[in-house]
Amino acid sequence: MSMTAWRTGGLKGDALETLIEETHIQYKKQGLGIVEKIPTSVKVTKIDGKGCVCEGYFEKKSTVDFVGLIQGVGVAFDAKETMNPSLPLQNIHDHQIQFMIHYEKQKGLAFIICHYKKVDRYFLIPIHIVLEHIRNGKKSISYKVLPENFELDYRYNGVLNYIPVLNNYRKWKREIKT
Template identity: 65%
Template sequence: MTAWRTLGHRGDALELLLETTHEFYKRQGLGLVDKIHTPIKVTEIDKGIITKAFFDKKSTVDFMGLIQGIGVAFDAKETQNKSIPLKNIHDHQIEFMKAFEEQKGLAFLIVHYKKVDSFYLIPIHIILDIITNGKKSISYTVLPEEFKIQYKNNGLLDYLPTLNTYLDWKRDQQKRKCTG
């Protein structure tokens, strides 16, 4: 088994696709989103090469930044199946995304369901609803169609239209709370 096929690298293709998309967004002045690397502590270096290191602390999410003035924090996940197990979303990631949303940011997953070759933006509120309902995974079939991301032939995963749908939904929810 090659290194890129190990569990620790299973989302690399999606992350590379998103990094390419983010570079395009940056050039177009649409947003500034960066990959967040897991902090490591280097314990041994030999001739300028790191030979020993360990993870210093748990990571939060894969990407964070600003898109048109709105804070975003999200994780990229891939699954070979038609559903993604909730165990693939760590508790500390869920807690971080909840706290990020409490600070008026947008927190979500971008999931590539490889079996059906579909990409979805899954807002944290949907993840929390699924957890509350006792489910063990998130099937693409339960996700609203408006959260499906259209892959562009230009090699970009342009999720901004889907993100705008999510933002509109959040604003509608806030209006309902104020008038309800």
């Protein structure tokens, strides 16, 4: 990460995304699933004499950070980090919300994995909870209002094990439909 990006607050989700990518390497090795990071499409406009990209722009809005299959279930999710005890909803872009809504309509699971850095806790936040907060005029989602069984197990061996919580999410979805 460049020092400029670090100082300006760019690449805010890099640490969490790296942790999630390491988790996906382990999941793949164990035969539990395959989830890929979706790259942001960048149009290169200038390359210096050494072949390094020095100018470019984002071609289009991205969807979410990760898409794949975990134990036969389609997943699409974004990684978010916040220094606050609440995740500002403005950090979840409209095009991401729309993508997740459509993904869920196709029987996939769409969610946010959020690291609440102030309390160093990780949660899986289903798109349904995001939409509920938006409908109720909330500006953020506090970790305190999330179901306890949606907290992720962070093992200090480089794995953020979210499969058990994914199973809790599937069960919760079945319960809210009945």
